[in-house]
Amino acid sequence: MLEIKGLRKIFGAGKVALDGVSFEVPAGQMFGFVGANGAGKTTTMRIVMGVLQADEGEVLWKGRPLTFAERRTFGYMPEERGLYQKMRVGEQIDYFGRLHGMDAGAVGKARDELIARLGLTERVGDTVESLSLGNQQRVQLAVALIHDPELLILDEPFSGLDPIAVDVLAEVLHERARGGVPVIFSSHQLELVERLCDSVGIVAGGRMMASGSVEELRDAEGRRLRVVVRDPKPGWADGLPGELSRDGDRDVLTVVGGDDQTVLRRAVDAGHVESYGVERPTLVEIFREAVA
């Protein structure tokens, strides 16, 4: 389990990048990190990977402060992709595997599997600079995965991938998570995060606005009732909590909290009820709410 406790980071010009970010990712969980640009996602990930030092707070791995030796077992994909442009794909993956302490045999086996999995088999002898951006990203991912990491931290791994590559990557990450590896990734594609992740952290302005499983976040957001009434009597919703909007000859009432039975009775009295139901907020809505 990775625990992040009260991280604070202030950059040179007094800009507060992180203001007490805390969350934890248990073994085998996929954690989606969402937030606007500049919210602090990348800074947090860079601190976990030791690229940056936090001013306050700590990162615990299996209950103890993270050491260099343990970090060596992690896989990292930085926000700005970094590969040797003139090096061949296969050699590049091998090199990073060897640096992580793998022997030549293990590297070769892991590399062949990854390359096949990520659809790079035909590109293995090409230099990185000759690849499309999407393929470069796959190589980057292979570099992060080659040593069978014990924790994965991926900054925007899905950006710039075509839908098929997104599926392949999602599947690969799922596999690792199922194998007991905590996986943390950031993304702006909220539907994707909602679909893939066990838990989500929403950051804004260097603070963790909400974190937990998607279910928990939804519950926290509260049940939301939506009623559509055709040709209602004017003023029928006066005194009811919620927001009323008009769509042609229909009134739409959205209520958070409140007594659902009262709302239903008033709606039936007011006109023809076309629909009545409890709505679950999407991650996009939760995100907007949290960041607002």
Next chain:
Amino acid sequence: MKGLLMVAGREIRTQVRTRAFVIGLIVSALLTGGIAFAPKLFGGPDEYNLGRVGGQELAVQALAPEAKITWKTYPDERAATTAVLDGDVDVALVDGTRVLTNGDIDDQLGLLLQSANREAQIGAAGVTLTPLEMTSVGADTRYESARQGIATVVVLLLFFMIMSSVMVVAMGVVEEKGSRIVEILLISIRPWQLLGGKIFGLGVVGFINLTAVVAAGLVGAFLSGFATDFPPGMAGIVVSAIAWWILGYAFFAALAGSLASLVSRQEEVGNVLQPMMMLFLISYGVSFFASNSPDHPVAEILSFVPPFSSMIMPVRVAASEVAIWEVLLSGGLMVLAVAGTLMVGGRIYERAVLRTGRRLKVSEVLRTK
């Protein structure tokens, strides 16, 4: 150490496999070999073609053993005149008494002919001459010009060979920093392994280059016969130049690597390396001066002061006699300087290489952790 060697291995493989390296190696080797061979083509030993009409040949060859003398005989003075005018012979001796020339005679050849004539006449009179015995009471100056030439070659060799390798180190550091590869690399290895491996690996590549050039130069010199002019202790001069290259390279590469880690873009490399370039150009300037005046106090003093010593001492060794203790003292000081630069440079590198973006100052890097 293992991490360092892996980094070094990658640098070597990457460099050695590029076309630029292979072509550069062949071209520089051919060029040096060619230059060493050039005296044979352009200068070489003196060569005289002499014509004769009647009389005896003069014993010119005995007076100038190294020159190549060829005699041709002509039936009469008219034929000899034509040969002189056509340039078939340099001059023609007629009846052992007159010399036909085309304009002024070559000074050296004139003296040779006159001396040979004098000796022939004196010998005919039954007198034997005892040649003057020459004894030098000053330094052995026989090899002075050869040593100066070799010293100049050492200066140029060190200048190009140190600079070319050092620039590759600086550009490699910025490549890794600018592209953020360093962020992934430093998960699995320490900064000193990364910088050390780069300096070591590119040093091996530079060493291959240097030895290829030196070997080509020596082969050229032996083939052309130029090597006969080599002063005694030539092997020592070559070994010293190579050893000093290693020290000079290590120093400047450590400096360049740490300075380059302050910037994130290749365009800024030239700028950030300026302090190092100053040191390097001063070393170069003084060592060039030392190749002509190896015993000048400025050259002597600076040949002990790192990093200037890395280029000046090998030049002094080539250009004049330097006591072994002087070389060892200077070498020891340089080793200390290299160690110090590696330590401080490693510190700067370690703290700067992950801070991408604007150019950093050395002072702020050393101040903050």
